[in-house]
Amino acid sequence: MRPRRVQAIVVIAALTLVLAACAASTRTAVPDDSATATADGGERETLTLSLTLYRLVDTEGASIGSARTEAEIAAIGENVREIWAQAGIDFDPLVVRTVEVSSAALLPLVVDGEVDPLFDELARVDAPDAGQINGFYLSEAFGVNGFAPTGTRVFFVVDEPTVPDERVTSHEIGHILGLRHATRDPGRLMFSGTDGTTLNQEEQDVARYFAGGILNAEN
Numbered sequence: 001m002r003p004r005r006v007q008a009i010v011v012i013a014a015l016t017l018v019l020a021a022c023a024a025s026t027r028t029a030v031p032d033d034s035a036t037a038t039a040d041g042g043e044r045e046t047l048t049l050s051l052t053l054y055r056l057v058d059t060e061g062a063s064i065g066s067a068r069t070e071a072e073i074a075a076i077g078e079n080v081r082e083i084w085a086q087a088g089i090d091f092d093p094l095v096v097r098t099v100e101v102s103s104a105a106l107l108p109l110v111v112d113g114e115v116d117p118l119f120d121e122l123a124r125v126d127a128p129d130a131g132q133i134n135g136f137y138l139s140e141a142f143g144v145n146g147f148a149p150t151g152t153r154v155f156f157v158v159d160e161p162t163v164p165d166e167r168v169t170s171h172e173i174g175h176i177l178g179l180r181h182a183t184r185d186p187g188r189l190m191f192s193g194t195d196g197t198t199l200n201q202e203e204q205d206v207a208r209y210f211a212g213g214i215l216n217a218e219n
C-alpha cells in the first residue's frame, strides 16, 4: 500500500467519525420519539418546530396588509408540513394569527423590506403564540415572492406570488434552516423562482441540523 493511499484511508476514517458524531448529537437533541423512514432504510426522528403564521392587517384600512383569510393561511401551513415531511421536519403547533399594524409600520416593509418599524410596533403587542419560526403575510414586498432577513427566524410572503403559495413559504423556511439557493435543478425547493419542492440529502441533513439547534437552544 502506497503512503498516499494510507493517508486517504485515514482521512476517510476521520470524516466518518465526524459524521457519526453529528448524527449522534442531532439525535440526543430531540425529545420527540416519532420516526420517519430514510432512503437507506434506516429511521430518523421527526424534528418538530412550532410555526406561527401572521396575517398582517393595516389598522388604517389601506390595502398593504394581507388580503388572505386565516383559513387560507392555515391551508398553506398544512401543505408546508407535507413538503417538509421529506426531511423528517414537522411544524406543530401550527398557529395562525391576525395582527393589526399601522401603515407606517407596513410601508417600509413593502417598499424595501425594512423590518424594524414593524417589529418596533409588534414589540408593544403581546406575542403569546410566537413560534420558533414565524411567517408574516402581506400584500407585496419590493417585487419578490418572499424573503427571510438573514440571521432571523422570520420570513415574509406576499399575497400573489408567481409560484405556489406553499412553495414560497417552504422555501423561506429553508433559508431559516440554513439553506442557500440551489443553482442546478429547478425541481429543488431552494432553486429560486420555480415550483420545485425537492430537498436533496445534503439539504435535509443541514436543515435537520439547524432544526435540532433551535430545539436544543430552547430545552
Ligand SMILES: [Zn+2]
Residues within 6 Å of the ligand: 171, 175, 181, 192
Ligand atoms: Zn430564496
